[in-house]
Amino acid sequence: MTSLLNRERPPVFCPGCGHEAVVRGLDQALQRLGLPGNRVAIVSDIGCSGLFDTFFNTHAFHGLHGRALTYATGIKMARPDLKVIVVMGDGGLGIGGAHVLSSCRRNLDITLLILNNFNYGMTGGQCSATTPTTGRTSSGFLNELEAPLDICRVAVAAGAPYVDRTMATGKELVDSLVQALCYPGFSLIDIWGLCPGRYSKKNRVTLTQMAEDIKESSAIAGPVAGNEREEYAAHYRRLATRAPAASKPLTVAATCHAPIRERCDVLLLGSAGQYINTVGEILCLAGMSGGLHVSQKNDYPITVLRGHSIAEVVLDRQPIEYTGIGSPAVVVCVAAEGVARRKKVFATLPEDAVVVKDSKLSLPDTRAKVIDIDFAKLKIRSSEQALAALAMVAREGILLTYEMLVVGLGHRYQGKMLDEALAVVARICDR
Amino acid sequence: MTQSFLEGNEAIARGAVAAGCRFFAGYPITPATSIYQQMLQLLPPAGGVCLQGEDEIASIGFCLGASMAGVKAMTATSGPGISLYSEQISFAIGGEIPLVIVDVQRLGPSTGSATKGADGDIQFLRWGNSGGMPVIVLAPVDVRDCYLLTMQAFNLAERYRCPVFIASNKEIGMTRESIDLDDLTGPEPEVRKPCPEDHPGHPFAPLPSENVPPFLPIGGKRHSRQTSSTHGEDGYISTDPAVIEAGILRMQEKLLGTVGDFTFYEYDGDAEDDILLVVYGVTARAAKAAVRELRALGSRVALLTLKTLYPVPEECIRQHLRGKSRVVVIEMNLGQYVREIERLSGNTAVSFYGRMNGELISPKDIVLKVGS
Numbered sequence: 001m002t003s004l005l006n007r008e009r010p011p012v013f014c015p016g017c018g019h020e021a022v023v024r025g026l027d028q029a030l031q032r033l034g035l036p037g038n039r040v041a042i043v044s045d046i047g048c049s050g051l052f053d054t055f056f057n058t059h060a061f062h063g064l065h066g067r068a069l070t071y072a073t074g075i076k077m078a079r080p081d082l083k084v085i086v087v088m089g090d091g092g093l094g095i096g097g098a099h100v101l102s103s104c105r106r107n108l109d110i111t112l113l114i115l116n117n118f119n120y121g122m123t124g125g126q127c128s129a130t131t132p133t134t135g136r137t138s139s140g141f142l143n144e145l146e147a148p149l150d151i152c153r154v155a156v157a158a159g160a161p162y163v164d165r166t167m168a169t170g171k172e173l174v175d176s177l178v179q180a181l182c183y184p185g186f187s188l189i190d191i192w193g194l195c196p197g198r199y200s201k202k203n204r205v206t207l208t209q210m211a212e213d214i215k216e217s218s219a220i221a222g223p224v225a226g227n228e229r230e231e232y233a234a235h236y237r238r239l240a241t242r243a244p245a246a247s248k249p250l251t252v253a254a255t256c257h258a259p260i261r262e263r264c265d266v267l268l269l270g271s272a273g274q275y276i277n278t279v280g281e282i283l284c285l286a287g288m289s290g291g292l293h294v295s296q297k298n299d300y301p302i303t304v305l306r307g308h309s310i311a312e313v314v315l316d317r318q319p320i321e322y323t324g325i326g327s328p329a330v331v332v333c334v335a336a337e338g339v340a341r342r343k344k345v346f347a348t349l350p351e352d353a354v355v356v357k358d359s360k361l362s363l364p365d366t367r368a369k370v371i372d373i374d375f376a377k378l379k380i381r382s383s384e385q386a387l388a389a390l391a392m393v394a395r396e397g398i399l400l401t402y403e404m405l406v407v408g409l410g411h412r413y414q415g416k417m418l419d420e421a422l423a424v425v426a427r428i429c430d431r
Numbered sequence: 432m433t434q435s436f437l438e439g440n441e442a443i444a445r446g447a448v449a450a451g452c453r454f455f456a457g458y459p460i461t462p463a464t465s466i467y468q469q470m471l472q473l474l475p476p477a478g479g480v481c482l483q484g485e486d487e488i489a490s491i492g493f494c495l496g497a498s499m500a501g502v503k504a505m506t507a508t509s510g511p512g513i514s515l516y517s518e519q520i521s522f523a524i525g526g527e528i529p530l531v532i533v534d535v536q537r538l539g540p541s542t543g544s545a546t547k548g549a550d551g552d553i554q555f556l557r558w559g560n561s562g563g564m565p566v567i568v569l570a571p572v573d574v575r576d577c578y579l580l581t582m583q584a585f586n587l588a589e590r591y592r593c594p595v596f597i598a599s600n601k602e603i604g605m606t607r608e609s610i611d612l613d614d615l616t617g618p619e620p621e622v623r624k625p626c627p628e629d630h631p632g633h634p635f636a637p638l639p640s641e642n643v644p645p646f647l648p649i650g651g652k653r654h655s656r657q658t659s660s661t662h663g664e665d666g667y668i669s670t671d672p673a674v675i676e677a678g679i680l681r682m683q684e685k686l687l688g689t690v691g692d693f694t695f696y697e698y699d700g701d702a703e704d705d706i707l708l709v710v711y712g713v714t715a716r717a718a719k720a721a722v723r724e725l726r727a728l729g730s731r732v733a734l735l736t737l738k739t740l741y742p743v744p745e746e747c748i749r750q751h752l753r754g755k756s757r758v759v760v761i762e763m764n765l766g767q768y769v770r771e772i773e774r775l776s777g778n779t780a781v782s783f784y785g786r787m788n789g790e791l792i793s794p795k796d797i798v799l800k801v802g803s
Contacts, residue, residue, distance in 0.1 A: 059654055067519070074497035075649055098485050244476065253433045285436065295607065296607045322717040324793055
């Protein structure tokens with residue numbers, strides 16, 4: 001297999017830089033695997049290691065600092081047959097920490113090479129997440145204040161199924177690379193090297209000492225027993241084929257005659273647990289069965305099981321323009337929280353507006369016609385009161401007919417829920 | 432008549448899939464979350480991929496990788512997410528990566544109100560990238576536009592190889608309304624032009640007298656490169672000012688020179704009108720009702736609803752400014768797009784009406800402002 005190195009663009013690293021050894025080692029590893037350049041995508045980060053992709057005749061993707069894993073993930077999910085190799089320094093590791101952790105959790109078949117030289121070389125030798133506290137860098141005393149990261153331990157804890165640590169200039173490099181590249185899942189190698197341009201200038205670092213430190217620190221070298229599991233892309237596809245076919249949007253035919261002549265704004269004022277949103281939808285579906293144009297907005301707190309719940313519905317024979325509520329024609333009140341939230345509207349209601357409310361609720365003064373329903377006496381549960389109130393509106397012949405309401409319910413509910421809903425409506429409408 | 436009942440967000444998702452989108456990645460954020468939830472229903476059964484990134488930066492990153500591998504991709508968020516996307520957006524511009532990005536705007540600044548609408552990100556969408564290169568921003572008015580403009584957005588992303596924003600709003604995204612889906616015919620889906628065999632294979636080299644490089648996918652038979660660094664046509668870093676300038680100007684011209692081909696708008700008015708209302712987004716709905724009322728009161732008022740906001744469709748705007756003595760720009764913010772109109776209005780008086788308090792601008796508000 002021929003070399004994948006681009007002879008016209010030889011490495012430009014400082015003499016003695018660990019990165020150069022990794023470039024040669026990766027080329028040899030790819031040759032051993034017999035991979036042609038167009039089946040390989042090298043995704044690089046920022047910094048000296050970010051130059052990596054320029055030295056190879058492969059697909060290359062040089063993105064933002066710390067984000068190399070994000071592109072690699074998208075590429076691999078779109079093309080699972082590609083060999084995707086991510087290269088970043090200890091700089092990219094720091095800024096991209098969340099993506100490293102997520103990649104460990106995900107187990108997508110990509111290989112991450114961390115070219116770890118314990119500082120940010122390209123920007124002048126500042127400390128990184130892996131700089132020892134005793135290291136001297138251009139960050140002054142700042143690295144004395146923070147504990148360095150052992151990415152192999154972190155990766156194992158985060159679920160990476162293959163973790164290794166080796167020397168850029170070691171004899172084992174090519175073997176380590178081949179094994180990691182072949183591993184059918186997420187593999188990570190922490191590759192230690194010298195930075196002759198910066199870190200090694202200020203700190204006594206020898207390859208021998210580095211090799212010893214690696215031996216001492218590394219418990220894992222290769223597959224991590226407890227973390228091995230199904231590879232992400234294959235697992236994803238397996239689950240995706242089980243996913244039910246997407247449903248087409250519901251269609252409602254105009255089969256009834258709606259008793260409105262002009263635009264009607266409707267407010268449903270209730271509380272969490274009263275299906276206000278759903279009853280608003282049912283009103284809309286009923287309206288559509290009467291050939292009307294409809295719109296609905298909801299207002300409820302983020303903590304969905306508590307507090308007010310309000311639906312704003314507009315019904316019109318013409319296409320709806322403004323979707324805000326002007327002067328409502330109908331206001332349904334089934335909980336104090338909803339009433340309180342819109343208390344200002346009551347004084348503005350004209351005489352021909354209709355308010356349908358729970359008889360035990362008290363309202364601000366209003367000129368509108370008020371219809372009370374004694375839900376307690378009728379033994380209508382809180383969760384059914386909004387629907388019952390809507391049925392009362394239909395019974396009065398305002399907005400919608402009983403027939404429209406029944407059709408609307410049929411579009412929203414099935415089975416037992418439909419039967420119960422129809423029963424409530426029938427009671428109120430004396431059917 | 433048969434109608435369906437859809438919110439803007441669902442219409443965007445369905446429009447995307449109809450346009451051929453087969454990759455979505457996003458992070459849940461109100462009021463955009465339902466776009467992600469819809470894509471999760473629609474994509475896997477269609478053989479597509481829908482992912483939930485660990486954050487917004489990952490989500491858009493996934494999309495950029497997938498798009499460069501040849502798949503039509505989309506992501507969706509709100510203002511806080513656009514903030515996080517910013518660096519990746521700059522990369523998408525410089526790397527000429529097709530991508531549709533939906534901003535379902537919420538009331539800001541910052542976290543603001545998740546469940547209140549605003550159009551506070553309009554200039555942010557244009558300028559929230561380092562370098563200030565042009566982008567495309569489309570603004571739907573309603574559910575119907577959400578579907579159709581999303582389809583247009585994908586076509587533009589493919590045709591011009593750039594990020595295309597959909598500037599939606601909580602008031603559109605999370606309002607459900609009736610819509611006759613049979614009445615919707617979107618544009619024919621376009622696909623990015625593939626790199627011809629006899630092309631030298633430089634990933635950023637357009638064909639002669641064209642401005643958009645034909646596409647070389649990552650993972651294709653011919654090697655392809657992508658880079659966020661300043662690059663020459665060959666995709667390698669360049670330090671040559673002439674090469675750099677050529678690339679920058681080409682990327683600018685590919686959008687500024689063609690906006691006439693994708694200026695979407697509606698105009699209601701005639702030669703006798705002397706007041707022009709300029710609106711976009713959900714405000715256009717109230718403006719339509721206001722214009723009717725103003726005309727009933729005797730006003731000679733015209734309504735320009737812009738659906739392509741950026742690049743600024745200067746020719747269209749100038750054309751409709753002609754003959755008007757007064758322009759009123761109405762926005763759900765403190766005055767953003769009005770700056771573009773002022774720039775083009777010459778001696779015609781431009782005034783602004785807006786609010787950014789989480790409430791819709793009503794027809795009454797507009798009638799009062801214009802009538803005064």
